[in-house]
Amino acid sequence: MGEAPAFIVDDLQSGFQKGFCLKSKCCETAITLGDKTYVVGASNDELSIGVRIFDKAIGGWVETAVVGTKPKPCKGHSAVLLNEDRILVIKKGSAPDDCIWFLEVNTPYVRELKKKTGTEVVAWSKGVRGNAQKPVVISGPSGVGKGTLISMLMKEFPSMFGFSVSHTTRAPRAMEKDGVHYHFTERSVMEKEIEDGKFLEFASVHGNLYGTSIEAVEVVADMGKRCILDIDVQGARSVRASSLEAIFIFISPPSMEELEKRLRARGTESEEQILKRLRNAKAEIDQGESSGIFDHFLYNDRLEECYESLKKLLGLDETTVATQITSPQGINLPADHSVSKIDNKIIIKSETPESDKASKNLIVLDVSSLKGGAPGRTRGFDVHAIDSFSDGFNGIHCLS
Ligand SMILES: Nc1ncnc2c1ncn2[C@@H]1O[C@H](COP(=O)(O)OP(=O)(O)OP(=O)(O)O)[C@@H](O)[C@H]1O
Numbered sequence: 001m002g003e004a005p006a007f008i009v010d011d012l013q014s015g016f017q018k019g020f021c022l023k024s025k026c027c028e029t030a031i032t033l034g035d036k037t038y039v040v041g042a043s044n045d046e047l048s049i050g051v052r053i054f055d056k057a058i059g060g061w062v063e064t065a066v067v068g069t070k071p072k073p074c075k076g077h078s079a080v081l082l083n084e085d086r087i088l089v090i091k092k093g094s095a096p097d098d099c100i101w102f103l104e105v106n107t108p109y110v111r112e113l114k115k116k117t118g119t120e121v122v123a124w125s126k127g128v129r130g131n132a133q134k135p136v137v138i139s140g141p142s143g144v145g146k147g148t149l150i151s152m153l154m155k156e157f158p159s160m161f162g163f164s165v166s167h168t169t170r171a172p173r174a175m176e177k178d179g180v181h182y183h184f185t186e187r188s189v190m191e192k193e194i195e196d197g198k199f200l201e202f203a204s205v206h207g208n209l210y211g212t213s214i215e216a217v218e219v220v221a222d223m224g225k226r227c228i229l230d231i232d233v234q235g236a237r238s239v240r241a242s243s244l245e246a247i248f249i250f251i252s253p254p255s256m257e258e259l260e261k262r263l264r265a266r267g268t269e270s271e272e273q274i275l276k277r278l279r280n281a282k283a284e285i286d287q288g289e290s291s292g293i294f295d296h297f298l299y300n301d302r303l304e305e306c307y308e309s310l311k312k313l314l315g316l317d318e319t320t321v322a323t324q325i326t327s328p329q330g331i332n333l334p335a336d337h338s339v340s341k342i343d344n345k346i347i348i349k350s351e352t353p354e355s356d357k358a359s360k361n362l363i364v365l366d367v368s369s370l371k372g373g374a375p376g377r378t379r380g381f382d383v384h385a386i387d388s389f390s391d392g393f394n395g396i397h398c399l400s
């Protein structure tokens, strides 16, 4: 972590108001919460907006793990503290789908990570407009038909569902494509990425490492689609414990004999692997059925019947299908703006000279009903453009 310019340290030690503008050359903002001041702006790698934490109690900078996909640098930004647990960062001059970000500093997800790692943690989560449905976690023993059911769903509803592409250390099968079925990865690389906090969950399954990266879930959310995760019971337990609110479905086979028949008929595993997967299946079914993780159980005897039941529990009857498709929308912010906060409303006021005459130079962001968050995207904010504006807001800060 780089040294901060001396004047910033002095300012931080003397104490900031909440939401402050550091007029340094690197466009940093500082937000104070308790003893900690979160300095958002300059980064070491220049590939993303950086975050540093100054702790007044110890009088110094604290080593901080920054997790989640980070926002790319921009020509300036504003920052506002929300609910004492996250900082809203509004980027200037950025694309409509890239201007709203949340830096979580004290949400349950961040508190859990702090407890696990024993270090200071903050987590980025991009703001996405629209209200996607909860992700769907599908588990069940190897060979039960999870992949088959998911493929049917994706084929029938391509604009509605997106598959979370997992990482695995197992070798690809003949028809599997890297980046489509899995991200096939070296164990050492995956272990390092797990250590770096890039995974929502991971588990050792049938002798290989499998895991869902935070990015895999975010990519689907960015497309405005409902995310489907095909993961084992250990992974489902981790997701259940995380802040990713999902629907959990367990698929059971009609019998162990039928499961073995399906695994053998698939012809993708060695005899040794088939026996290992069948041994693990028993434990997986026991855990799946007794753990309390799962909201729904499906029995995959006749494929078509099971598929119809899956669609029904996902609310995919003819009347609901049309209303569930949400396309991602962006927010057209003025390139230069100032930001104020009144209760749960964020007022973004244009400061671009040519827009002085424009009727809609004010945008109000209502953040009273935020949903989701790290790991993944933050949704649920309303955006209104306003025609006229009478001044009188207290400016929190601005950068240029
Ligand atoms: N209801 C069913 N009746 C008969 N065969 C089925 C049924 N469902 C799936 N299958 C077949 O069983 C095999 C295993 O299915 P699939 O690959 O979808 O299982 P899976 O649960 O995704 O397994 P894994 O966890 O190993 O990836 C496939 O050949 C598939 O065509």
Ligand SMILES: Nc1nc2c(ncn2[C@@H]2O[C@H](COP(=O)(O)O)[C@@H](O)[C@H]2O)c(=O)[nH]1
Binding pocket: 139, 140, 141, 142, 146, 166, 167, 170, 201, 202, 203, 205, 206, 210, 211, 212, 230, 231, 232, 233, 234, 235, 236
């Ligand atoms: N915990 C996780 N389990 C995963 C993930 N991706 C897949 N899986 C599970 O592994 C087994 C075997 O899969 P296969 O493709 O080798 O047959 C199966 O039960 C999957 O559900 C993951 O990211 N995390």
